[in-house]
Amino acid sequence: MDQFGKAAGVVARVRAMVQDGTLVAGDAVPSTRVLAAELGVARGTVVAAYEQLDGEGWIRTRQGAVARVAPGVGAGHWPTEHAARDASGRTDGHADSAAGTGADLLDARPGIPAVTAIAARDWRAAWRAAADAPLRNALSDPAGLPELRAQIAAQLGLARGFAPEIGRVVVTAGTAEALSLVTEGLRNRLGRAPVVAVEDPGYRSGRRAMMSAGATLVGVPVDGDGIDVDVLGRIGPVDAVVVTPTHQYPLGSVMPVARRLRLLDWATRTGAVVVEDDYDSEFRHRGSPVPALAALDATSVVVHVGGFSKTLDPRLRCSYVVLPPGPVHEAVAASRLARGPVVAEPVQVALAHLLRTGALRRHLGRVRRDYTHRRERVATRVAAVAGLEARALDGGLHAVLTWSGRAAGRDVVARMARSGVLVSAVEEYEVSPGSAPAGIVLGYGALTLPQLDRALDVLLEVLRVRGD
Structure with missing residues (x-):
């Protein structure tokens, strides 16, 4: 039997122990070493099985802690609050x-x-750090806490292939506020409503935020490689384009490097700004990661937008923009200063702690x-x-x-x-x-x-x- 077959056997064994009442909600399951020795399989096989059981909702695992049967799971109860299922995965009549x-x-x-x-201990530690931060008689930095901005820059260097200077990182209240802020900066710099090209179909909340900030929007179709750069080049003068190149939202296409370079070349020739919404680049399930547009940007045309809504919790309302050197940086930074700080300092301290300690x-x-x-x-x-x-x-x-x-x-x-x-x-x-x-x-x-x-x-x- 291969490793996958053995892992499936371990999964079936633990499921059966829960279903027959041997293990009940909250009980510790055997450690991976103990169960591997008992079944005569490699420990890695049991680790893979436990990961699957956790993903299915049978158990809950935490690094450094004992794995336990998930709440609400036990004899006669399948791991969901919403539906009871038989072994075929069908919903029974009671759930319907x-x-x-x-x-x-x-x-x-x-x-x-x-x-x-x-992990609960990581989450609690982050908020303890926020609570322990000294009180001070001062206003928050509109650009965001320097500690959080430094951690964001370091994380981008590890995960996205570019490490911006801290002064180019600006904290925002979510992606929509980031797009609104960039739009306002462009409007103030140009002295008129900026014309912004957007993906069609694309991110609705972002479109509404940019329109509220005074932008005129133009839809550009997307295909299997992302936004159609040929169409973009034919629609007339455009001040900026907003793209989701790593995982087009919502259709999911990934923009290949060749098209990314064409897009950057177009922006350089026309003087347009490319706003890269890098909303979920941390989750790549198939294929090699593609470099961020900002990592390929040699002419300072890319505004990079990221955040913590998809990695942690959208209710934190914390994102960031990385501004290119030059007039765009100056204009958007001025708009941030005028708007003032938008993310509470305790939230920023907690996020900085999660980044600094490796918890994220x-x-x-x-x-x-x-x-x-x-x-x-x-x-x-x-x-x-x-x-x-x-x-x-x-x-x-x-x-x-x-x-x-x-x-x-x-x-x-x-x-x-x-x-x-x-x-x-x-x-x-x-x-x-x-x-x-x-x-x-x-x-x-x-x-x-x-x-x-x-x-x-x-x-x-x-x-x-x-x-x-």
């Missing part, structure tokens, strides 16, 4: 009868990461494995259904599911909501009507595998009922 009630509502919309996955890197290593399990579950389930296609699975925390029938995405979303599962329609991200395929965007970051199965079951049932 409660579908659509508040207690049973499953939120599978994109944008929600596995917030509770971070440990957390990312853990959730990458979990997200990979969920991504593989989506790919496996969809591959077994004729006419259904999964996109955006190379990275990130969501999948785009499209079908060959006539069903409109908004109609399917409404029917799924009546069955207790919330998702988003791809059409909701359009700039121009008809620019996006009919489909749904399903976020799997915060779902257990049984919850993910439930969402897919409901989708398949809706499409079957419609005859599509």
Whole structure:
């Protein structure tokens, strides 16, 4: 039996111990060394099995702590609050009868990461550091705490291939505020409303924020390699373009290096600014990481936007921009000074602590494995259904599911909501009507595998009922 077969045997063994009541919620499971010796397998096999069991919601593992059976799991109870399943993964009638009630509502919309996955001791330590920070009679630095900005710069050097000077890093209250800030800086520099090209389909909240800051938006279609640079070059004078090159939102294409270089060349020739929204680059499930646009930027045309919404918790409302040297830096920095500080200092201290101590890197290593399990579950389930296609699975925390029938995405979303599962329609991200395929965007970051199965079951049932 190969390693995968042995790991599957370990998974089945622990599941059985929970299901027959040998282990109950909160019980410690055997250590990887003890179980490996008992079963006569390599310890690495048991480690892989425990990672799968954690991803499925049976157990909870934390670095340096004893793995335990997850809360709410025990004899006769499968690892989900929302649906009971038999061994085939189907939802039973009892779960269906409660579908659509508040207690049973499953939120599978994109944008929600596995917030509770971070090690509790790391999370508490970060907020203790914030509480222990000395009080001072002073105003916050509008650009953000120097300690956090230094840690962000160091993290970018490790993960994204460029290490900016601290003075180029500016803290913002989320990605939408970052885009609003950049738009305001461009408007003040130009003395008029900036013309900003955006991906179509693309990030809705970002578009609204830029329009509120005075931008005139122009939609540019995307293809399998990201934004269409040829179309971008034909639409007339543009002051800036906003792109998600690492994992196009929402369709998921990855912009190859050749197109990235073409985009940078276009920006250099036209004097435009390229705003790189690097929203979930930490989660790459397939293929080699592609360098950030900012790492390829030799002519200071890229504004790099990142944040902590997908890695930790969107409720922290903390992101950042890395500004290129020159007039754009001066204009956006002036707008930040005028707006004042926007992220509470205790939040910034806690985030700096997570970065400095390596807690964030440990957390990312853990959730990458979990997200990979969920991504593989989506790919496996969809591959077994004729006419259904999964996109955006190379990275990130969501999948785009499209079908060959006539069903409109908004109609399917409404029917799924009546069955207790919330998702988003791809059409909701359009700039121009008809620019996006009919489909749904399903976020799997915060779902257990049984919850993910439930969402897919409901989708398949809706499409079957419609005859599509």
